[in-house]
């Protein structure tokens with residue numbers, strides 16, 4: 001069977017472009033593009049046959065199909081030649097049963113999708129493998145692309161740099177100066193990407209990179225490029241697969257530029273159309289209170305949207321005031337009976353630390369989603385018998401200052417709720433034993 005896919009205008013124009021064309025917006029109306037698959041061809045295969053095909057490949061050794069993304073190649077990017085695929089075995093991440101946290105919250109069926117257990121430590125790898133593979137194919141076919149580039153809050157750049165260097169393609173990274181962690185900054189540097197540290201915020205970097213990408217020989221890797229969304233949508237497929245094809249009741253997703261909300265929505269819609277599932281979950285998007293343009297729009301029933309200047313937040317990867325995928329995200333939330341909520345700095349830090357006490361090691365963005373989960377349970381928006389998936393977007397190890405800062409009492413400030421500060425004492429057996437005993441007795 002020959003499967004096909006192309007770009008089409010997401011605002012309803014009749015415009016179509018091949019996936020190997022360097023184009024990000026509709027040339028008629030300037031709307032974002034989306035990937036349209038040949039659904040009729042895909043429907044020729046029965047739902048049960050799709051399921052068994054995906055299961056047969058999942059985390060096995062046949063390159064590239066063992067990857068969680070490329071095991072679903074027909075639904076992701078069927079027009080790529082396997083020899084151009086740049087894969088690092090992405091996906092296949094643990095769906096952590098949050099047994100103890102769920103018990104504390106009165107929600108026994110609570111699961112955390114650990115998307116940060118990935119090559120560069122965030123879910124961005126899922127989309128970047130598709131994008132860089134497409135660039136490799138364009139170059140192999142004689143296309144003139146001199147570099148791939150992106151603006152980033154730290155994770156997109158790490159991912160782009162890794163995949164580009166694996167493919168031998170030059171990468172240019174635009175970062176807001178002093179607004180990403182040391183760990184995120186060193187990733188593209190180590191991978192040999194040209195790393196530009198600009199005196200602005202993410203939205204400022206985004207404005208510049210979009211201008212640069214008007215040149216056809218610079219390929220833009222931000223999520224404005226909907227080819228990345230195709231890889232990210234496998235998160236939904238993988239979650240359902242991990243539950244033997246049962247659909248959860250809720251998915252809670254931290255949102256910044258809002259590509260991932262749309263991506264997860266797309267994954268579910270595609271499975272529904274192919275008969276792989278027979279209902280949709282509800283989606284909740286979680287924003288930091290200091291970077292909450294979608295939440296503000298939600299409060300108006302999505303009748304209004306205004307870009308804002310995002311304030312500094314510990315959830316640096318979602319410190320975005322003018323999200324590129326705002327229209328797609330609003331459409332997704334309407335289709336999924338969605339809600340949007342926000343978390344304050346204290347709420348997100350406490351939620352992350354509380355969950356850490358039950359075996360996790362959460363990044364601040366996952367903290368935002370967990371804080372929203374707790375509020376939804378308290379408001380009885382989520383019922384005790386519902387199955388809830390929280391999308392954990394990055395590995396906590398990329399955010400050590402967030403975690404160290406939490407477990408450290410600043411003089412004159414009240415200790416945080418889940419503080420576990422290191423105990424300093426002399427190297428003396430009796431003293432050590434006394435401390436341990438006192439600790440275990442409390």
Ligand SMILES: *Cc1c(COP(=O)(O)O)cnc(C)c1O
Pocket residue numbers: 122123124155156223254255256257258259260261317318363365393394
């Ligand atoms: C990119 C990112 C997000 C936000 O995803 P969007 O698609 O921009 O909404 C959240 N958390 C982490 C860790 C990220 O890297």
Ligand SMILES: [Zn+2]
Pocket residue numbers: 009010011012013014015026027028029030031
């Ligand atoms: Zn258009």
